[in-house]
Amino acid sequence: MFAFVVRRITQAIVVMLVIGLLGFSIKQKIGDPVRDIVGISVSVAEREALRDKLGLNDPFLVQYVRFIKNAVHGDLGMSFFFKKPTLEVILSKAPATLELVFASSLIIILLSVPLGIYTAIRPRSLPSRIIMGGSIVGVSIPVFLTAIILIYIFAVELHWLPSYGRGATVNIGGWESGLLSLDGLRHLLLPSIALSSIMLPLFIRLIRSEMMETLETEYVKFAWAKGLSRRRVWFLHAFKNTLLPVITVGGVQLGILIAYTILTETVFQWQGMGFMFLEAVERSDTSLLVAYIIVVGALFVVVNTIVDIIYGLVNPTVRITGRK
Amino acid sequence: MKQWKRFKESYFLYSFKHDRVAITSFVVLLILILISIFAPLIAPYNTYDTSSIDIMDAEIPPSWMEEGNPDFILGTDIQGRDLLSTMLFGMRLSVMIGCGAVFLQAIIGIFIGLISGYMGGRVDSFLMRIADVQLSFSTLMVAIMISAIFQVAFGVGRYEELAVPLLVLIIGLAEWPQYARTVRASVLGEKNKEYVEAARVIGLSSRRIRWRHILPNTMSPVLVISTIQVANAVMSEAALSFLGLGMPVTKPSLGSLINSGFEYIFSGSWWITLFPGILLVVFVLVINLLGDWLRDVLNPKLYKG
Numbered sequence: 001m002f003a004f005v006v007r008r009i010t011q012a013i014v015v016m017l018v019i020g021l022l023g024f025s026i027k028q029k030i031g032d033p034v035r036d037i038v039g040i041s042v043s044v045a046e047r048e049a050l051r052d053k054l055g056l057n058d059p060f061l062v063q064y065v066r067f068i069k070n071a072v073h074g075d076l077g078m079s080f081f082f083k084k085p086t087l088e089v090i091l092s093k094a095p096a097t098l099e100l101v102f103a104s105s106l107i108i109i110l111l112s113v114p115l116g117i118y119t120a121i122r123p124r125s126l127p128s129r130i131i132m133g134g135s136i137v138g139v140s141i142p143v144f145l146t147a148i149i150l151i152y153i154f155a156v157e158l159h160w161l162p163s164y165g166r167g168a169t170v171n172i173g174g175w176e177s178g179l180l181s182l183d184g185l186r187h188l189l190l191p192s193i194a195l196s197s198i199m200l201p202l203f204i205r206l207i208r209s210e211m212m213e214t215l216e217t218e219y220v221k222f223a224w225a226k227g228l229s230r231r232r233v234w235f236l237h238a239f240k241n242t243l244l245p246v247i248t249v250g251g252v253q254l255g256i257l258i259a260y261t262i263l264t265e266t267v268f269q270w271q272g273m274g275f276m277f278l279e280a281v282e283r284s285d286t287s288l289l290v291a292y293i294i295v296v297g298a299l300f301v302v303v304n305t306i307v308d309i310i311y312g313l314v315n316p317t318v319r320i321t322g323r324k
Numbered sequence: 325m326k327q328w329k330r331f332k333e334s335y336f337l338y339s340f341k342h343d344r345v346a347i348t349s350f351v352v353l354l355i356l357i358l359i360s361i362f363a364p365l366i367a368p369y370n371t372y373d374t375s376s377i378d379i380m381d382a383e384i385p386p387s388w389m390e391e392g393n394p395d396f397i398l399g400t401d402i403q404g405r406d407l408l409s410t411m412l413f414g415m416r417l418s419v420m421i422g423c424g425a426v427f428l429q430a431i432i433g434i435f436i437g438l439i440s441g442y443m444g445g446r447v448d449s450f451l452m453r454i455a456d457v458q459l460s461f462s463t464l465m466v467a468i469m470i471s472a473i474f475q476v477a478f479g480v481g482r483y484e485e486l487a488v489p490l491l492v493l494i495i496g497l498a499e500w501p502q503y504a505r506t507v508r509a510s511v512l513g514e515k516n517k518e519y520v521e522a523a524r525v526i527g528l529s530s531r532r533i534r535w536r537h538i539l540p541n542t543m544s545p546v547l548v549i550s551t552i553q554v555a556n557a558v559m560s561e562a563a564l565s566f567l568g569l570g571m572p573v574t575k576p577s578l579g580s581l582i583n584s585g586f587e588y589i590f591s592g593s594w595w596i597t598l599f600p601g602i603l604l605v606v607f608v609l610v611i612n613l614l615g616d617w618l619r620d621v622l623n624p625k626l627y628k629g
Contacts, residue, residue, distance in 0.1 A: 015457055030477050136616065140609035142559055142579075144566045145601045148586055152594060163590075252460060259465035263563060267586070278567060281472045289476065293469055297461070304460045 004312050012305045017068065019297040023290040024067045027077070028060070030286050076291040081283050086291035090273060095175050096166055097272035100264065101257050103179075103192035108199050108254075116207025120215065121234055132208075135201035143260050147194035147267040154190060162187050164269040191268045198260055199253055206249055210242040244314060251307035255300050339621050346617040349610035356607055360416040367409035368397075372575070386595055399595045401581070402588055403573075410581060411600050415607065417577040421491050422558040426550060428496030429557075433503020434539070434546065440504065441511025442534050452508065455501035467498035467560050471569040484572035491570055495557050506549050510542040544622045551615035555608045562604055578604045 051057055058066075070076070076086045119128040155163035167187035169176040179185065214220060215238055223233045262274035269275065273292065280288040331337060340346055359366060385391050386399040386407075398407040440451040458466060471494045475483045483490065514520065515538060523533045564570035565579030573584050578600045585596025 011453075026473055026477075030473075136612055137605075137609060140555070140612050141605050142562055142566075142608075144563065144586075145582065145597075145605065148582070148589060148597055148601070152589055152597075156590060156592070255460070256462035256465070259462045259468065262468060262567065266567060277472070281475060281569070284476050286476060289472060296465070300461050300465075 001312070005309055008305050008308050008312070012301045015301050016298060019294060019301075020068050020071060021064065023294050024064050026293075027067075027286055027290050028063075030284075071294065076294060077287040079280075079288040079291075080285045081280070081288070086288050087295070089276065089288060090291055090295050092176075093271060093273045093276045095177065096270060097258070097261050097265070097274060099177065099179055099188065100191055100195060100261055100270060100272060101254070103188050104196040104199070104257060105254050107192060107196040108203055111196075112200055112203035112207055116204045117211060117234070117239060119204065120208045120211035123212065131204065135204050138197060138201035141197070143194060143198045143263045144267050146197045147191070147264055150190045150194055151267070161190055163190070166271055191264050191270055194267070195257060195260055195264045199257060202253065203246075203250065207242065207246055210245050211238060214238045214241050244311075248307055248311045251310075252304060255303040258296060258299065336621060340617075343617060345613055349613040349617075352606065353610045353614065356415065356603075356610070357419065359412060360419045363412040363416040367406075367412045369406040369409040371405045371410045371413050385593075398599050401596045402584060402593075407596065407599060410576060411578070411603055414576050414578045414581050414600060415603060417488070417571060417575070418558050418561055418579070418604070418607075421488060421495070421561045421577065422554050424488075424492040425495035425499070425557040425561070426553045428492055429500040429553065430503055430546070430550065432496065432500040434507050436500070437504040437507025438511060438534050438539060438542075441508035442515060442530070442538065448508075451504070455504050458498075459501045459505075463498045463502075463556070464560060464563060467494050467564060468567065468569065470494045470497060471564050475569055484574075487571050487575070491561055491564065494564070495560050498560065499553065499556065502549060502553060503546065506545050507542055510545050511538055514538050514541050548615065548619050548622055551611055551618055555611040555615070558604070558611075559608055 056063070074087055078084070079086045079089050082089050115131055119131050122128050151163045154161045165187060167181070167183040169184055170181055171177075177184070179188070220233060220238055223237045228237075258274075261270075261272060262277060264270065265272045265274035266278055273296070277289065277292045279285075280292065340350075364370065384396050384400045386397065389399075396406050396408070398411070401407050401410055436451055436455075440448045471490070474490055474494065478486065478490075520533060520537060523537050524530075528537075561570060561577060562579030562582070565577050566583045568580075568583065571577040571580045573580055576584065581600040582597050582604070585593065585598075585600070589597055
């Protein structure tokens with residue numbers, strides 16, 4: 001087990017180094033830190049002097065190692081637009097995105113578990129067919145379209161809910177939270193529904209197929225033969241064993257939600273990391289763009305590594321096949 | 325002729341004829357593809373011809389509404405272009421980019437999948453690790469990142485000029501792991517069968533065995549994922565265009581059309597967003613339905629996960 005954990009973590013570090021290398025080469029090729037600092041009204045000779053002083057004429061590898069060293073210390077460069085360290089900018093935007101992802105995950109879990117179980121134990125009933133049909137329609141509607149339709153219905157036509165921004169936030173120890181005020185929750189409702197719309201069908205299908213597979217196994221048949229109550233077989237015997245694949249696939253999928261936050265945040269002008277990222281692209285703010293790639297990359301790598309390790313803990317076959 | 329007869333008696337055609345959903349989706353898909361191929365002939369206006377556009381015609385609602393103009397059946401967009409024509413040209417672009425991207429990712433994916441599955445060992449674990457890592461970042465994220473980098477590197481103007489080939493490249497690069505994993509999984513199943521051994525015994529080169537003997541036998545899972553991949557590619561293209569990282573408004577795809585309409589939804593111009601949106605959803609939906617049906621019929625052992 002120990003070797004397995006070490007191997008996974010080593011792999012995560014290698015992936016992070018590669019992401020760092022990508023980010024660094026982007027910065028090298030596109031961004032010009034001298035321009036970021038001095039603007040255009042400075043002579044060529046002075047620029048060269050500055051380049052030397054900043055170590056920009058050093059060999060690529062030396063600069064890369066320096067970049068990684070700084071990154072480990074939390075220094076990912078200065079944002080050209082905000083005139084602040086990029087990490088600070090990103091961290092100030094992170095709560096908005098994380099709360100959005102959290103609210104959507106909650107919606108997804110609360111809806112997909114009961115619906116998935118129901119469609120698995122009554123596959124031929126009318127509601128199941130409607131749910132399954134609805135799920136394939138749901139996969140085919142892009143997130144941004146769902147978001148726009150929600151805005152049109154609930155904000156433009158009905159005036160029930162606000163259409164953009166985060167509303168009132170409460171500051172708890174530097175974390176700007178919209179979860180604690182009624183206004184914040186009202187603002188959160190539409191974006192989180194829109195964001196969950198893309199993953200909900202996938203989760204329902206996943207839980208359904210895993211549950212149906214489990215219901216076919218011998219031990220479930222044995223439980224039926226023992227004459228246990230239906231509830232007991234369904235929820236205690238069958239559902240418990242579908243949880244394992246659902247948690248592992250689900251963990252990764254919830255990480256993928258971060259990608260979709262870019263879309264939802266754009267539609268709702270939600271002041272999170274995704275919105276900031278697109279603004280950075282528009283402003284050609286290379287440092288901020290690279291910092292975002294590295295932070296989000298790190299987030300993905302951490303989530304995946306944790307999911308892998310948990311999976312290895314509960315399912316020993318993974319560790320063994322991994323060893324070869 | 326013989327092949328045609330075999331096709332006519334096959335289970336494939338039989339199950340197709342007895343599945344109403346499959347027939348309907350196939351017909352709708354065929355119509356949509358024909359429409360997009362012949363868009364320049366069908367569309368009432370040529371929306372790329374700037375001389376035919378009058379800004380005074382902007383934001384006219386669909387013809388059945390009060391202020392509608394019978395000249396513009398589905399109304400006009402913010403620049404005064406006929407919405408129906410713009411949608412047809414937009415779908416043409418979306419389909420073109422989607423198919424191009426799937427073609428590219430199929431080439432990359434099949435190549436890597438074949439090598440990885442046939443060679444095994446270190447090459448295999450290295451290539452599959454790359455695929456796993458890239459997949460764990462989600463194809464959408466990778467596509468957004470690559471296009472953002474391209475846009476900053478090329479500058480917005482140049483990027484918009486090259487948008488079509490760049491989008492094909494971006495989506496192709498973002499989604500090849502799906503193919504690589506599928507092909508690899510079926511190569512692993514095939515490579516120990518007798519016919520491969522026989523080919524090896526008569527002394528064929530390993531490249532020939534790979535491409536002429538194993539590859540044709542891995543085609544049914546590739547076919548299944550190809551349908552769904554086209555839908556995915558069209559969705560990715562729409563998402564990128566919606567974010568302003570894809571087709572420009574002057575040459576809109578369905579995604580950028582939805583984006584340009586979104587700003588005007590607050591003033592009540594819902595049609596600019598809704599009609600392209602419906603077209604996009606119908607297109608993706610019929611492909612997904614067909615893909616589901618195809619998966620049930622061919623029932624290949626797809627890579628689970």
